[in-house]
Amino acid sequence: MNGFFGQFGGAFVAETLIRNLEELEHEYERVKDDVNFRNEVAAILKHFVGRPTPLTPLHRIPSKLGGAKLYLKREDLTHTGAHKINNALAQALLAKKIGKQRIVAETGAGQHGVAVATVCSLLGIECVVYMGAVDAARQAPNVQRMKLLGADLRLVHAGQQTLKDAIGEAIRDWITNVHDTHYLLGSAVGPHPFPKIVADFQSIIGQEAREQIFEAEGRLPDYVVACVGGGSNAIGIFNGFLDDPEVKLIGVQAAGEGIESNKHAAPLVKGSLGIVQGSFTYMLQDAYGQILETHSIAPGLDYPGVGPQHSFLKDSGRVEYTSINDREALKAFEYLCRTEGILPALESSHAVAYALKLAPTLSEEMIVLVNLSGRGDKDMNQAIEGLERLAQLELEGVTV
Amino acid sequence: MSRIEKTFAQLREKEEGALIIYIPVGYPNLDISESLIRAIAESGADIIELGVPYADPLADGPTIQEACLQAVNNGTNLDICLETVSKLRASGIDTPIVFMGYCNSFLAYGLERLAAQAVEAGVDGFIIPDLPSTMAQPWVQKFEPHGLDLIFFLAPTTSEERAAAVVKQGSGFLYCISVAGVTGVRQSLPNELPGFIHQIRQQSTLPLAVGFGISNAQHVKEVSSYADGAIVGSALIQVIKQASSETVEQDVRAFVHQLKSATRRVAVERV
Structure with missing residues (x-):
């Protein structure tokens, strides 16, 4: 239909x-x-947005952590600061x-x-x-x-x-x-x-990234990682690689206070099928179909549903969906700032955090491409508060 | 003949329009919900549209949003809605009852299970504002064999071509939305409304009921002069909201009675 x-x-x-x-x-x-x-x-x-956005190779993180090469697709550098x-x-x-x-x-x-x-x-x-x-x-x-x-x-x-x-x-x-x-x-x-129109208009991210990685490396990446709230930046970059089965696609949802805590925003990991805001898709709901509250430090990921194409890509197995919690995202936020001079949005920090876990497990020839969907200027207050809270907990000897 | 069909046929003979009253189950609370619904039936409502409260009702304005949220927070769920209908039927209420609710409440319950239990409880049909006819085929297939009516909407924005397809799928009656917008009390009815109803009349023999913004007896009187039914929701909720717990049932009876007495079909001069 x-x-x-x-x-x-x-x-x-x-x-x-x-x-x-x-x-x-x-x-x-x-x-x-x-x-x-x-x-x-x-x-x-x-002329106005500033496309194409660069593809930035990371140097210091791979030399510190070892493992795969990391590239960031820099949607944070568009005019207004996000895809x-x-x-x-x-x-x-x-x-x-x-x-x-x-x-x-x-x-x-x-x-x-x-x-x-x-x-x-x-x-x-x-x-x-x-x-x-x-x-x-x-x-x-x-x-x-x-x-x-x-x-x-x-x-x-x-x-x-x-x-x-x-x-x-x-x-x-x-x-x-x-x-x-x-x-x-x-x-x-x-x-x-x-869902179709937004995906089409965001596909420019994947088109550019595909050309740029070919230019830089002469080949496709092994992994493409993007954060998924509603899922527009992810579908935009995935669309460049959907027909390349050798490229593994990873969608990262918000695990909030923990994926087992019921305080998260990860319908593709922990949700069930239903109709939310006009679309049949994975969602977070109770036994009677009421939409559940969601939790994430990243407002752009704080959503109980997800784009229907992601639900399809999950069930077809083409994309693997996983999650990153608030704490991991905050640490990635700080780490990228300190180590590479890039201030990511808290949303994008979820994708970065996953890549930081993944890359050291891979060999040096492998390539991980991360969609850095936005910049973090908007998140300064919240992120600094969050990081101070984490530091305090660490001082108190709580394992974080 | 279904209860809904029978009701419209009898009203036609009496030259009256149907008064259709919406109230969410569990509003204002679960203790008095059932007796309020009974009061509505006894005061002259011809059809009762029982709201299955959903906390995110996208077609509803602030009044019904707030009422539904309150009902959800009171612990109202679809099982309780079904039980309420069973009790009303057991106590002798024979007024047609349709469930009005959002897709996901019904989907989460399971359509097969819902259809069987709805019939057993004595529900006559379903009104689902986020289920346009083009998406409804699987739902019709589940509900129709049980004799449940699935009532579809027509809006002022519905094209003639589309309306022709919608009327073919509908049963019971057609829900004509008076104005592009969400539910809620309004001062006056749109000037285009009689023309809109007249146009649908050319396309369908189903009874036509008008809803959204029907707020008082004058509105009901006007709508009854050219349509087969008038649907009132938000205005009644405001009556309940403003009433004290001692007088609420009495106030509801008086309001519904007043609306019902305006359904006698007479020609109305538009002012």
């Missing part, structure tokens, strides 16, 4: 939204191969083509919100961003950036006051303003055609 990856996906939404989803799919299919549209997107990605802008820009141009004058978006870490506010400012479109009040409190710099960029930022006090609740409010806004508004969903989640 249309809009499914195997059994996953679909469009489980209110009837009122169907026309917009059909219109979006139709317009997307019409323009995606249109030369003018592609050129317009490519030009802005080059989110790839999709925000292309979708906003698409919305403009459809004739929508108003864009609503959700944001968790604030990176998608900043990206949307930025492209709306660039293209002259009215912009409303919904953000959970808890997320807003822990990502204050991004809140200020969105306001400065002219976005109408609306805090969501419902539910857990994080990403899921922000998506809920954005969807309700869209249902109400369906005629003039485009919902610019920031991850590869939600109803069809969003």
Whole structure:
């Protein structure tokens, strides 16, 4: 059936939204191969976003830890500081083509919100961003950036006051303003055609990385590692390598306070099948289908569902999904800063942490490519607090 | 003939519209929930839409969101909803009852098991706002053999072509959404509403019920002049919310009675 990856996906939404989803799919299919549209997107990605982003070989970490070579795909170096802008820009141009004058978006870490506010400012479109009040409190710099960029930022006090609740409010806004508004969903989640569109617009990460690793090493990497919340940066880089069975793909979810603690955000590791925010996919739910609370130090990973294509890739065995906890992510955050001079987002630190565990177990000829999906400026306060807490625990002799 | 069909046929003869009342099970609490539902049936509701509370109801506005969350926090779950229907039926309530809830509540329970238990309890059908007809085939296959109606939505944004497909799949009645938006009390009904209902009427012989924003007796009277049923939810929840625990049942009876007396089919001048 249309809009499914195997059994996953679909469009489980209110009837009122169907026309917009059909219109979006139709317009997307019409323009995606249109030369003018592609050129317009490519030009802005080059001259405004700063693509292609570099592929950075790491030198000090491999010499300290031994094992495989490490490369980082530097999405943190895009304008606005994360991969989110790839999709925000292309979708906003698409919305403009459809004739929508108003864009609503959700944001968790604030990176998608900043990206949307930025492209709306660039293209002259009215912009409303919904953000959970808890997320807003822990990502204050991004809140200020969105306001400065002219976005109408609306805090969501419902539910857990994080990403899921922000998506809920954005969807309700869209249902109400369906005629003039485009919902610019920031991850590869939600109803069809969003997972497909977002994945397509993020595939540039994988395309570039594939070319760059060939240029640097003359061959494919052995592993590609990316963090997975909704899963847009991961699907973007995986898409460059899905058809190369010799490349192992690893998706890293947030284990929060521990994967066995029930305080995590890892539906692909510990979840079950259900319908969440329009899509049939792995999710965290109780016996009666109520969505469970999630926990992660990284707001961008703090989500109870996951893009349906990831569920498909898990069941097909093409991608292996694992998890990294808050403590491991914090340590990787600090280690990358100290050792390589790169400040990663807490989300991306999950992928880095996994690579730091993996690389020393591999031989020196092997190559691990990590998608560094965003930069960590937004996380400074939280990360420093977290690291101080860890240091205190260590002083007290608690094993961390 | 199903209970729902029979109800609409009888009302047609009496030249009355159906009053359809929504209330979540477990609201405002589990102690009085069942007696409130009974009061609604006894005060003239023709069909009861029993909410299976879901904590993330994407098609609902703040009033129903809050009520559902309260019901979930009270410990209400699908087993309790089924039990509530069994008790209502055992006490002689014969009003058609449909479950209104979100996909994942039903999916998590298991559709096969749910269909069997719903029929046994005395549920007549399902209204599932996040199940558009295009996704519904597997659900229809599970529910239809049990004689359960699956009630689909039509929105002002539904294209004519799509509406033609939706009406073929629906049974019981069609739920016509008055306005693009979420549920919630509104001041007035949209001007386009009679035209929208008229257009669907050309495409289907199923009874047409209108919901979203139907907030008072005047709205019910107007809707009853061109549609077969009026659905009221948020407005009743506000009545319950504002009532004291001593008067809540009495207030609910009075409100439902007032709405029901507005369903007599008369021509209404739009002002």
